[in-house]
Amino acid sequence: MKVIIIGGGAAGMMAAYQAAKEGNQVLLYEKNEKLGKKLFITGKGRCNVTNACEIEELFDHVVTNKEFLYSGFYSFSNEMVMELFEELGCPLKVERGNRVFPVSDHSSNVISALERGLKAQHVKVFLNTKVKGLIIKEEHACGVRLESGDTVMGDKIIVTTGGMSYQATGSTGDGYDFAKKVGHKVTKLTPALVPFQIREDFCQKLMGLSLRNVGVTLCADGKKVYEDFGEMLFTHFGISGPVVLSASSYIRQYQGKELKFLIDLKPALTKEQLDHRVLKDFQQVMNKDFGNSLDHLLPKKLIPVVIQLSGIPEHKKVNEITKEERQQLVSVLKRMELTITGVRGFKEAIITQGGVDVKEINPGTMESKKIRGLYFAGEVLDLDAVTGGFNLQIAWSTGYLAGMN
Ligand code: FAD
Numbered sequence: 357m358k359v360i361i362i363g364g365g366a367a368g369m370m371a372a373y374q375a376a377k378e379g380n381q382v383l384l385y386e387k388n389e390k391l392g393k394k395l396f397i398t399g400k401g402r403c404n405v406t407n408a409c410e411i412e413e414l415f416d417h418v419v420t421n422k423e424f425l426y427s428g429f430y431s432f433s434n435e436m437v438m439e440l441f442e443e444l445g446c447p448l449k450v451e452r453g454n455r456v457f458p459v460s461d462h463s464s465n466v467i468s469a470l471e472r473g474l475k476a477q478h479v480k481v482f483l484n485t486k487v488k489g490l491i492i493k494e495e496h497a498c499g500v501r502l503e504s505g506d507t508v509m510g511d512k513i514i515v516t517t518g519g520m521s522y523q524a525t526g527s528t529g530d531g532y533d534f535a536k537k538v539g540h541k542v543t544k545l546t547p548a549l550v551p552f553q554i555r556e557d558f559c560q561k562l563m564g565l566s567l568r569n570v571g572v573t574l575c576a577d578g579k580k581v582y583e584d585f586g587e588m589l590f591t592h593f594g595i596s597g598p599v600v601l602s603a604s605s606y607i608r609q610y611q612g613k614e615l616k617f618l619i620d621l622k623p624a625l626t627k628e629q630l631d632h633r634v635l636k637d638f639q640q641v642m643n644k645d646f647g648n649s650l651d652h653l654l655p656k657k658l659i660p661v662v663i664q665l666s667g668i669p670e671h672k673k674v675n676e677i678t679k680e681e682r683q684q685l686v687s688v689l690k691r692m693e694l695t696i697t698g699v700r701g702f703k704e705a706i707i708t709q710g711g712v713d714v715k716e717i718n719p720g721t722m723e724s725k726k727i728r729g730l731y732f733a734g735e736v737l738d739l740d741a742v743t744g745g746f747n748l749q750i751a752w753s754t755g756y757l758a759g760m761n
Contacts, residue, residue, distance in 0.1 A: 357381070359759075360500055360510035362487045363531070364391040366748055367734025367755035368516035369470040374759030375514070376477035383508065384479055385500070387486035387526055392467040394518065394525035398748065399455075403463030405441060406434045406752065407745040408454040417746040419548075419605045421739050424714040428722075428753035431760070434745075437752045444469035455745050490515075490534050490730065497538075497730035512729050514722075514758045516751075519708030519735035520545055531736035532711065538727050541713040543738045546608055547705030549601045549747075552617060554594035555695040558661045562590035565657045566597065571623030574603045576610035585623060595694065601706065602742045604699055608709055615696035621654070621689045631686045638682070642675040649674050653689075662688055707747055711738040721761035722754055733758040 359375045361368050364386030376382040384391075395403060407414065411433050415422045438448055438456060446469035447459040458465045474481060490513060491499035499509040517531030532542045566589045574582040588597035595617065607615060622630050634653070641649045647670035650659045663670050666685040668677060702708070712732050716725050724730040733754035741747050 357511040358383070358509075359512045359514065360508060361385065361514045361516060362500065362534075363516040363518060363526075363734075363736075364388070364481065364483075365516060365518050365527070365734065366392070366395055366751035367518075367736075367758075368514070369474060370752050370755030371514045371516055371731075371733055371759035372479045372481075373470065373473045373477055374756050375512075376474070376479045376759075378760060380512075382477070382479045383510065384474070384481045385485045385487050385502070386481065386483050387503075389484055391471060391481065391483070394522060394527060395467055395748075396463050397522065397525065398463055399457060399745075401463055402457050402461045403466045404743075404745040404748065405448060405456045405458065405466060406437045406749045408434060408438065408450045408456050411435070414746065414749060417744060418739070418741045418750070420608075420709060421714050421737075424717075424719045424737075424739065425750065425753065427720040428757050429749070432753045432756035434749055437749065440473075441466065441469055444473045453744055487530070487534075490538060492538055492727055492730075495726070496728045497724075512731065514731040514733060515736055516732075516734045516755060516758070517736050519711065521547060521702045521705040521708055523702065527708075527735070529708075531732070535712045535732065535736070538724075538730065540716055540724065540726060543710040543713050544608075545708055545710040547699055547702045547707075548605045548608070548709040548740055549706035549743060550604045550699045550701075550704055551591060551596035552594045552600055552604060552694075552696045553698045553700065554617070555697050558664065559590055559594055559694070560592060561661060562657055563592050565590045565655060567619070567621070567655075567658075569623065570599070571620035572599045572603065573618040573620070574606060575616040575618060576607070576613040578614075578616075581610060582606040588619075593700070594696075598743060605707075605709065605740065605742055607696070607699070617694040617696055619692040619694070621658075621692060627686055627690055630689060631683065634682060634686060634689075638674045638677065642673075644674055646670060646672045646674055646677060662692075665692065706743065707740045708735060709738075709740050711736050714738050720757070722758035723761065731758040731761070 372384040486503040489501045497513040518527035520529040584599045586599040665688045722731045734751040
């Protein structure tokens with residue numbers, strides 16, 4: 357069979373490799389001058405290839421449509437991904453949080469391993485070649501139209517055009533248009549794994565401050581919807597960093613509601629324990645100003661902001677601070693409240709939430725239920741996960757299934 361694949365990113369390369377391994381003639385079209393431009397920038401240039409957790413845990417990290425991935429993850433698991441990359445000459449290592457990276461710490465090695473695989477399986481790669489549209493006859497995909505005006509006929513078409521984020525990498529959402537034109541539903545597209553814009557202007561004063569080991573809670577209209585623990589960062593527009601990016605994946609269904617991001621600066625201590633700790637610290641500096649009493653408790657940059665939020669005058673002597681004031685300080689430390697006014701755009705989003713509706717895709721083959729011979733894989737589908745190598749695992753698994761079938 358002649359298989360045409362549109363998009364030479366993670367899912368497309370995996371689909372091409374697998375389809376060719378199954379003995380098909382494979383044509384891979386990529387509009388960029390090289391394959392895997394987005395892969396190149398993944399994991400800050402190191403490419404977090406997958407996650408070495410137990411296979412069941414993979415599902416826990418998928419945010420949207422995890423049930424759809426059952427066949428995909430079991431047919432081509434994280435372990436199988438790792439074996440394949442080792443086989444293709446890209447040795448891997450496992451780091452904190454089971455994150456898997458190439459031993460070389462260079463994403464280029466992941467791309468070249470795939471390129472070697474494609475070459476060995478005689479996949480014909482066409483670079484600088486943009487696909488403009490699909491050719492469908494009697495609800496059967498039978499070819500593609502190229503930007504040059506040429507048409508290429510094939511027996512099976514796989515769409516792996518990626519999402520909408522970091523458009524300079526080539527992911528400009530073309531696949532969504534292809535899908536819509538042939539009658540597929542595309543769910544609402546929103547940027548995810550993306551920083552938050554924050555209303556409180558004290559964030560600007562904290563710009564550049566990174567907090568480790570903080571507890572965070574996302575609330576929609578006062579209701580807790582997500583909790584996490586880890587690292588975050590203040591920026592000129594609001595907040596970013598791992599716990600913020602992950603939280604952003606969970607706000608999709610709460611748009612229009614009041615969204616708050618609560619930071620517990622001392623998550624290891626209960627309110628009572630923290631009050632005790634503050635009291636002990638205060639006893640060491642009884643005659644100092646309140647403003648000079650928090651050095652052991654907080655990073656320097658945060659102190660003026662916490663003082664402002666506590667409402668205790670900066671120059672009040674520590675020995676004059678009342679129990680109520682101290683408890684107010686403890687409250688601020690346990691619950692620093694930020695108001696989310698929005699998320700940054702697709703330009704800064706790691707992933708696109710939304711995509712081709714998976715209800716119209718066969719989860720065991722990735723084939724469209726509407727158009728025979730048409731397949732979708734990777735980020736173009738309405739699938740997404742948190743950070744940690746899970747999004748690439750989705751691309752590998754769905755790409756594998758599409759190629760295999
Ligand atoms: P893409 O990799 O986006 O590939 C789509 C390809 O299709 C592109 O090359 C594009 O040029 C091509 N294309 C599009 N339209 C056409 C057309 N009309 N004709 C021809 N070609 C076309 N995930 C992880 O798991 N680990 C990480 O470490 C990680 N880091 C990331 C860091 C950043 C900064 C970003 C933005 C994302 C990161 N991700 C990470 C997410 C990951 O990159 C994506 O999940 C993954 O690349 C999706 O693969 P894909 O093949 O579906 O799409």
